[in-house]
Amino acid sequence: MRLNRLIPVIIVLAVFLAIGIVAGLTANWFPDQASAEAVSVDSLFNFMLAIAVFIFLIVEVGIVYTIIRFRVRKGDESDGRNYHGNTALEITWTAIPAVIVFVLAILSFQVFADLRTPGENAVVIGARGQQFQWSFLYPLPARGETELANDPEKRDKVLSYMVDSALYVPLNHPVTMDITAVDVMHAFYVPEFRVKQDAIPGRVTNTYFTPTKLGEYAVECAELCGSGHGNMSLISKVHIVEQADFDAYLEGLYDKAIGIVNDPRNAEVGKVLLASGRYPCSGCHILTDAYPTQNKIGPSLNGIATRAAEHAANGEGVLGGNDAAAYIRTSIVNPNLYIVAGYPPGVMPQNFGDRSIMPEDDLEAIVNYLLTQCSEMPCPQQ
Ligand SMILES: [Cu+2]
Numbered sequence: 001m002r003l004n005r006l007i008p009v010i011i012v013l014a015v016f017l018a019i020g021i022v023a024g025l026t027a028n029w030f031p032d033q034a035s036a037e038a039v040s041v042d043s044l045f046n047f048m049l050a051i052a053v054f055i056f057l058i059v060e061v062g063i064v065y066t067i068i069r070f071r072v073r074k075g076d077e078s079d080g081r082n083y084h085g086n087t088a089l090e091i092t093w094t095a096i097p098a099v100i101v102f103v104l105a106i107l108s109f110q111v112f113a114d115l116r117t118p119g120e121n122a123v124v125i126g127a128r129g130q131q132f133q134w135s136f137l138y139p140l141p142a143r144g145e146t147e148l149a150n151d152p153e154k155r156d157k158v159l160s161y162m163v164d165s166a167l168y169v170p171l172n173h174p175v176t177m178d179i180t181a182v183d184v185m186h187a188f189y190v191p192e193f194r195v196k197q198d199a200i201p202g203r204v205t206n207t208y209f210t211p212t213k214l215g216e217y218a219v220e221c222a223e224l225c226g227s228g229h230g231n232m233s234l235i236s237k238v239h240i241v242e243q244a245d246f247d248a249y250l251e252g253l254y255d256k257a258i259g260i261v262n263d264p265r266n267a268e269v270g271k272v273l274l275a276s277g278r279y280p281c282s283g284c285h286i287l288t289d290a291y292p293t294q295n296k297i298g299p300s301l302n303g304i305a306t307r308a309a310e311h312a313a314n315g316e317g318v319l320g321g322n323d324a325a326a327y328i329r330t331s332i333v334n335p336n337l338y339i340v341a342g343y344p345p346g347v348m349p350q351n352f353g354d355r356s357i358m359p360e361d362d363l364e365a366i367v368n369y370l371l372t373q374c375s376e377m378p379c380p381q382q
Pocket of ligand 1: 129130185186187221222223224225229232
């Protein structure tokens with residue numbers, strides 16, 4: 001091919017390449033970049049986008065050019081020319097994509113390996129998916145470690161109450177998430193962090209990230225997990241805060257946890273338990289006194305004490321007693337004994353009767369608290 005025929009081709013390719021690079025550099029289709037990982041994931045994506053735009057233009061312009069240049073002229077009834085085989089062309093169109101795919105594979109693997117490497121001195125936070133709410137489990141603050149150093153049993157207990165339905169993470173500090181699920185599969189997903197990880201019952205999976213931007217974003221569940229799946233992201237937000245605020249937050253959780261452990265069956269503790277996200281009640285039930293969510297998978301618990309007293313008087317759904325407390329207790333640990341009219345059986349979790357999931361103290365506290373929720377004041381039970 002003569003040089004003067006090659007020059008226009010080179011110019012066109014250079015223009016396409018420039019358009020591809022501009023597209024890759026300016027595309028802004030994603031949510032905020034709130035983690036270090038988001039930057040590397042997006043850079044890789046934009047690099048792929050630049051290549052894809054470049055190739056797309058070559059192919060599309062080639063098609064349009066061919067359609068116009070080689071169209072059938074008026075009165076031409078002949079067959080087209082028959083081309084067969086062009087070794088140089090075939091080697092080229094195999095070799096170039098092979099190189100591109102190889103480069104992308106190496107870059108992708110680097111980013112992936114990076115995403116799978118825990119940060120140094122990471123703060124470890126547990127995430128527990130359950131229908132229909134995330135619970136996040138936090139480490140003790142330094143003060144707690146000192147105070148409880150000589151009482152490992154109490155330490156474990158307090159630790160189990162370091163839980164919230166909100167995810168707090170410190171700015172610019174690596175975080176390791178230990179993720180699991182109680183009932184069915186869920187998936188931990190924060191789009192602004194570009195990390196997503198399945199939550200599997202009976203197994204702990206991990207994801208790692210370093211938050212780089214103050215703010216508040218939703219924690220999504222990325223695995224369709226039942227009728228209240230969409231509620232999960234409404235309840236759980238990730239709050240990226242300064243290190244000092246994170247430390248203060250842990251202190252506050254610790255004080256709450258100590259309060260619970262020191263007076264476990266108190267009605268106020270029941271309220272804290274329902275509001276804290278240790279149990280997923282707010283994913284399904286309205287309970288105005290304890291938390292703001294308005295989920296309607298189950299009946300509203302506003303005024304439950306009054307209705308419980310009525311059910312008990314009718315002998316409905318009561319085990320081990322015949323008062324409002326027995327009805328509420330039975331509804332929680334043995335939900336199928338009485339199904340509230342208009343609601344399906346089997347949706348209320350069946351595992352609160354398992355004492356490793358809901359210890360007796362917590363059950364007592366929750367029942368005591370729900371007994372304070374009457375539709376008319378004063379409460380007949382008080
Ligand atoms: Cu879910």
